[in-house]
Amino acid sequence: MARILVTYYSRTGNTEEMAKHVAEGVEAAGVECEVKPVTDVEPGSLIGYDGFVIGSPVYYGMPAAEIFSLFDESVILHGRLAGRAIGAFSSSGNVGGGNETTCMAILQMGLVHGMVAVGTAQGDHYGPVSVKSPDDRARTQCVAQGKRVAELVLKIRG
Amino acid sequence: MARILVTYYSRTGNTEEMAKHVAEGVEAAGVECEVKPVTDVEPGSLIGYDGFVIGSPVYYGMPAAEIFSLFDESVILHGRLAGRAIGAFSSSGNVGGGNETTCMAILQMGLVHGMVAVGTAQGDHYGPVSVKSPDDRARTQCVAQGKRVAELVLKIRG
Amino acid sequence: MARILVTYYSRTGNTEEMAKHVAEGVEAAGVECEVKPVTDVEPGSLIGYDGFVIGSPVYYGMPAAEIFSLFDESVILHGRLAGRAIGAFSSSGNVGGGNETTCMAILQMGLVHGMVAVGTAQGDHYGPVSVKSPDDRARTQCVAQGKRVAELVLKIRG
Amino acid sequence: MARILVTYYSRTGNTEEMAKHVAEGVEAAGVECEVKPVTDVEPGSLIGYDGFVIGSPVYYGMPAAEIFSLFDESVILHGRLAGRAIGAFSSSGNVGGGNETTCMAILQMGLVHGMVAVGTAQGDHYGPVSVKSPDDRARTQCVAQGKRVAELVLKIRG
Secondary structure, three states, X not given: OOEEEEEEOOOOOHHHHHHHHHHHHHHHOOOEEEEEEHHHOOHHHHHHOOEEEEEEEOEOOEOOHHHHHHHHHHHHHOXXXXXXXXXXXXXXOOOOOOHHHHHHHHHHHHHHOOOEEEOOOOOOOOOOEXXXXXXXXXXXXXXXXXXXXXXXXXXXXX | OOEEEEEEOOOOOHHHHHHHXXXXXXXXXXXXXXXXXXXXXXXXXXXXXXXXXXXXXXXXXXXXXHHHHHHHHHHHHOOOXXXXXXXXXXXXXXXXXXXXXXXXXXXXXXXXXXXEEEOOOOOOOOOOEEXXXXXXXXXXHHHHHHHHHHHHHHHHHO | OOEEEEEEXXXXXXXXXXXXXXXXXXXXXOOEEEEEEHHHOOHHHHHXXXXXXXXXXXXXXXXXXXXXXXXXXXXXXXXXOOOOEEEEEEEEOOOOOOHHHHHHHHHHHHHHOOOEEXXXXXXXXXXXXXXXXXXXXXXXXXXXXXXXXXXXXXXXXO | OOEEEEEEOOOOOHHHHXXXXXXXXXXXXXXXXXXXXXXXXXXXXXXXXXXXXXEXXXXXXXXXXXXXXXXXXXXXXXXXXXXXXXXXXXXXXXXXXXXXXXHHHHHHHHHHOOOEEEOOOOOXXXXXXXXXXXXXXXXXXXXXXXXHHHHHHHHHHO
16 A cells, blocks of 8 residues: 655654644555654654655755655665655745745755655645645645645556 | 946836836935936946946846856956946745845856945845835835945945 | 646757657656747647646846746636646756746646646756756756656656 | 854765765856865854755755754854854765755755755755765866855855
């Protein structure tokens, strides 16, 4: 059965809340979903998932260092995650506050693993973004993102 | 006397309005400012400015092709614009709609000319962004951006 | 039958040559491929392809304005290209010459269309890059990129 | 007297070697330079420098997590580093290996601090990049980058 990992870094709880909505979307599409803080993810365990949706607050226009640590350590699986799906989401304090560049940084790291990155023509193109605590708009975007990554995973697995 | 060019592409008038507020900021800082649509800018005329603030609506996460045309043609001045200041601004229909990546594309093109790119710790980090028609927040960001680029130009000219 | 469009802008012939090698890879994977200059592509015709591989020389760290024009005009299909595959390639005169940012700009525009962007764990992560005229390394990367996008298209179509 | 911090992360010694060449350039321009590994930099000490040149190997198209940790912790100085200069450099194993996106990530973080980011019209536009161990080309780029950031710092300080 297809499995997706939704992982995140969160201090205020905003990004964690987004992660839960992404997970709702994944499960609504009929894909098994695990949700956990990035500091609880063993790099070697990534091999067990067909897709990843990764979220972070914006720190200096970029994901938190904890997100990068996971990617740095994931080098032990380099090449073996190719073809899996990756999506992103982020949370910041401001409209032009680095949300998009944070999502793009996550997608780029996925591309370097040979993953396929998911965007959307509707709403938040590079991944759901929340300005401060997630409102209805952000929640809807998160659920849609979860579905989108799950549907791609189902297609890729055939 | 120091001179800054504020140039933009605009169909709905939103980006044009942002340009006017940027120009207010430039002039408030005591720097001469010219404001014109990007299609009216002769590539060769760029040599006459100490700094540039360039704005565009977001088309597919990027500035309009008209902005790129100006840069493509500016190659006739390659190397001669080094050390001048560059700032960006953008207007889109949506929070995660590509505003930041549009500003960053403009700053990147400036960096390739050897320009110095201006960001801010307050507000819209890569350049003012407006979601739909500019509100008070966006206007304030634009004026501040004009001042910021003008003050850098004054420092660089010494 | 699955169809991929390989389109490019080229003045010196370097990017055009890369396009031909990408097309070889697409066809080797059993997918029909059309190769044409970007200025010959009707925006409305994009609806007829399952995937796109788009290449450009680097102008100021970005694709040529002609590439952006196609995307700007492709708005008539907005939302209807979602789920299709996108890959990129680029050609420049220098190692740190803007190749990667050019590929990323193309992938970003695809993401805004809701496409799925393809990277690779081996070689040129965001898409094949050539420094000056394509050498064996660049050619191999191009063929591999064609195969990769074609294989994704086949999976997505099921 | 003007002071620049050149800081880096390095495991193989390649990025460390680049740092030394950047420092040569800084000193040749008559600016005091301190060179240290990023893990030895106290976030609060950043207030003591007029400019920063930051280098990293490429891990998944991005700087090492250690670089991000310094930025994350530098939030204690948020707003107080505005107007200072920032430059970047990076080292990777491959031409399209993420060098440019690594430099751009560093410059973006500087922009969010309100710093001014330095590019160049000649050579490696976003910052010197080395493919494997630094060769003569990379060394020359590093020295030039050090000079460039130093000269900007001297202008900004007036």
